[in-house]
Amino acid sequence: MKLNLNIQPLNTWIKTGKEPLVISGPCSAETEEQLVATAHLLAQTGKISALRAGIWKPRTRPGEFEGIGSIGLEWLKRAKEETGLPTAVEVATAKHVEEALKAGVDILWVGARSTANPFTVQEIADALKGVDVPVMVKNPVNPDLSLWVGALERINNAGITKLAAIHRGFSSYEKSAFRNEPMWDVAIALKTLAPELPLINDPSHISGNRDLIGYVSQKALDLDMQGLMIESHIDPSVAWTDAKQQVTPAALADIIDHLTLRKAEV
Ligand code: PEP
Ligand code: MN
Structure with a gap:
């Protein structure tokens, strides 16, 4: 079986080059200062x-920080104006989609x-x-x-051709070194079904722990994934969400510097 997706290549919507493609920034926007300062340090790398x-x-x-909400869109706008970096946010409702688009979010x-x-995916697809x-x-x-696959099809059927999949691992009741089991086979199966679909790895949510991010990132590149989404924070130890897995922009640069884009031929 092959999926029948109508996809535009990654380089039509995001800057790709010789280095691994990296999307980075905090798990959560917490304050305007935290977001903008993190963005500047990331841009400087x-x-x-x-x-x-x-x-x-x-x-x-319930009872945990549920996000700063729409005001964060203004902070993202400022971060983009000051650094030139395109911005990306998670959307979970039609209203999120409308607000993010209105605020000029890029991805x-x-x-x-x-x-x-x-139902949620279809609601998002309809808004798109x-x-x-x-x-x-x-x-x-x-x-x-x-x-x-079904979620990708719903979004693609809505006319979105600048589409990518993100592999962030899978929850399990069993204790493991990973926060979310990578189950690489599932990502490889998607790649086999839709070779033209860009596949990006999220080592942060797979690892749950900053020490594993380099290892998971390299494995993803070895499997020919096209990019990485890595959480970073100006001061990870005090992050309001996912503190254990976030890295400073300097640590991120170091992780990237130690990655090999293609596994050496043997
Ligand atoms: C996130 O990217 O911060 C997040 C909530 O991720 P996921 O949907 O993979 O849990
Ligand atoms: Mn997170």
């Missing part, structure tokens, strides 16, 4: 192609919890009809290839 930040955060349990992504719900914006679709929280 010269190694990233887009700035990510969550402003509507889908928390598994949207669908989070793992949303991908698992076809007639719009030309790049959309990245994370794998669902559970290792169900069809759900991932």
Whole structure:
């Protein structure tokens, strides 16, 4: 079986080059200063192609920080104006899509919890009809290839051709070194079904721990994934969400410097 997706190449919507493609920024936009300062440090590394930040955060349990909300769109706008970096946010409702587009966000992504719900994905897809914006679709929280494929198809059927998949691993009840099991086979299966679909790896949510990010990133590149989305924060130890897995912009640059783009031929 092959998927029948209508896809434009990655370099039609994001800067790609010799280095691995990296999208980076905080798990959550927390304050204007935190976001803008992180963006400046990231831009100064010269190694990233887009700035990510969550402003509507889908928390598994209630009572935690659920994102700064729409005001974060203004901060993203400022970060983009000052650094020139295109911006990316997670959208989980039609209203998020409308607000993000109105604020000039360059790239949207669908989070793992949303991908698992076809009603949510369809609502997002309907809000995207007639719009030309790049959309990245994370794998669902559970290792169900069809759900991932179905979400990609719904977004593509809405007319979005600047499309990519993000592999962020899968939840498991079992304890493991990873926060989310990579189950590389699932990502490879998607690649086999849709070789033209750009596949980006999210080592941060797979690892759950900054020490594993270099290893997971290299594995993703060895499997010919086209890019990495890595969470970074000006001061990860005090991050409001995902503190253990975020890295400083300097640590990010160091991780990237140690990656080999293609596995050496043997
Ligand atoms: C995120 O990117 O911060 C996030 C919430 O990720 P996921 O949807 O992969 O859990
Ligand atoms: Mn996160």
